[in-house]
Ligand SMILES: O=C(O)CCC(=O)c1ccccc1C(=O)O
């Protein structure tokens with residue numbers, strides 16, 4: 164939009180003669196750093212996981228240094244550019260604006276238990292010392308409800324509070340049956356894929372429903388509220404476009420929130436943890452212990468101690484596990500396309 168002299172332009176600095184300059188400004192968006200400046204200080208890393216999670220055994224990410232620190236660009240490889248552009252906005256915010264002010268120095272985190280066989284649960288839970296909440300993945304393709312029941316039972320023996328995450332895999336009748344079979348949980352995250360289905364399950368079962376994909380992958384994150392489809396909002400910083408976006412969303416969603424990682428590297432996790440540390444109210448453990456699932460990270464991981472992680476600045480190690488030149492070129496091209504999308508927004 165073009166502001167004319169004398170118009171009501173909040174960004175304009177009056178000249179000595181009192182007249183307002185004419186210039187183009189994208190209202191309410193901080194200026195984007197040039198794409199070549201971002202890429203000049205960027206690295207593409209390839210991080211092996213200790214346990215397969217969400218089908219991922221190697222997590223790729225681009226990290227870059229800005230004026231205020233480091234940012235991460237790591238949309239999952241199957242995401243399209245429009246969705247991935249939100250992740251870039253989040254990385255740029257972290258690197259050029261830095262974190263919002265913290266109101267707490269400890270963020271309780273859940274143990275994250277991938278869809279492993281029940282006899283592997285103890286080894287996973289042990290990576291999250293002191294966690295009193297565990298989030299258990301259920302409804303994995305190729306597994307049965309019996310597998311889920313057994314896995315959750317194994318977790319319950321070790322951790323007092325259990326939440327489950329179906330990643331939208333159940334239809335409504337299956338969700339109702341599964342929730343009944345699994346029994347008492349803190350909440351069920353994204354039992355079904357769509358908002359009407361979430362609302363339908365929520366009307367029948369008496370455990371709270373949390374929305375994740377229905378918020379972070381929706382055109383309008385507030386549709387969930389209007390449809391009365393959830394009790395809790397799971398908010399992820401990178402997919403939602405950054406720390407301040409998540410804090411603003413928290414203020415407009417009239418429900419409890421949980422901040423959760425998107426399998427962030429330590430750089431992305433710093434932004435996620437800072438967001439959780441800046442929330443005015445935090446009633447639930449957050450999904451920010453996933454650094455414990457990495458074999459190797461870009462800096463010392465946010466590994467929970469005493470069930471909590473704390474906000475801190477992260478500087479990547481000097482020696483990084485760099486991706487191949489081919490993968491680095493793929494990420495650079497992707498970042499360029501996403502930057503162009505942000506420029507046009
Ligand atoms: O919330 C957690 O405990 C860990 C984060 C997590 O589960 C996750 C990580 C990457 C992508 C999707 C999800 C998810 O919540 O569905």
Ligand SMILES: [Mg+2]
Pocket residue numbers: 328330352353375376397
């Ligand atoms: Mg989820």
